[in-house]
Amino acid sequence: MDTTEVVAALIKEQDRFLICQRPAGKSLALFWEFVGGKVEQGETKEQALVRECQEELGVIVAVGDVFWEVTYHYPDAIVHLTLFEANIKEGTPQKLEHQDIRWIKKEEIPHYDFCPANKDVLERLQNLPVRETTHRGF
Numbered sequence: 001m002d003t004t005e006v007v008a009a010l011i012k013e014q015d016r017f018l019i020c021q022r023p024a025g026k027s028l029a030l031f032w033e034f035v036g037g038k039v040e041q042g043e044t045k046e047q048a049l050v051r052e053c054q055e056e057l058g059v060i061v062a063v064g065d066v067f068w069e070v071t072y073h074y075p076d077a078i079v080h081l082t083l084f085e086a087n088i089k090e091g092t093p094q095k096l097e098h099q100d101i102r103w104i105k106k107e108e109i110p111h112y113d114f115c116p117a118n119k120d121v122l123e124r125l126q127n128l129p130v131r132e133t134t135h136r137g138f
């Protein structure tokens with residue numbers, strides 16, 4: 001099976017970060033995710049992420065460092081997910097393609113069902129030590 005390159009954005013504001021609920025009818029319907037999508041041919045990961053944030057949320061982002069990377073085997077696909085830190089430069093997030101979008105605190109993570117590939121990164125977000133918490137604004 002081929003590996004699909006997927007990029008996603010960890011968008012933080014103060015002590016909250018943005019999560020998005022996948023629409024009904026798509027794969028992994030109604031699971032929560034970080035905004036993003038598949039890298040298209042000829043694009044860098046950063047370019048793909050800027051495009052996806054514009055298409056899905058109507059915002060322009062500045063792409064920062066890689067926060068997490070994982071390869072996950074779904075029954076019908078292998079996904080290599082790269083999660084970048086990102087900041088909104090222009091616009092306010094709108095649910096142009098998602099079922100719902102929410103700004104949540106790390107304490108709220110257990111209340112949401114995320115895509116299985118995201119399990120480890122959510123654990124990292126939830127368990128950031130105090131020092132790193134302050135540094136990263138969580």
Ligand SMILES: Nc1nc2c([nH]c(=O)n2[C@H]2C[C@H](O)[C@@H](COP(=O)(O)OP(=O)(O)OP(=O)(O)O)O2)c(=O)[nH]1
Pocket residue numbers: 006007008026027028032033034035036037038039052077079081115116117118
């Ligand atoms: N965007 C995103 N996709 C994720 C995350 N976690 C995770 O397992 N995935 C999976 C779900 C999908 O199988 C794949 C990304 O697909 P996608 O549906 O967002 O791709 P896309 O926006 O390009 O949409 P499409 O053109 O394929 O319809 O990666 C995540 O946090 N964000």
Ligand SMILES: [Mg+2]
Pocket residue numbers: 035036037038052056
């Ligand atoms: Mg997408």
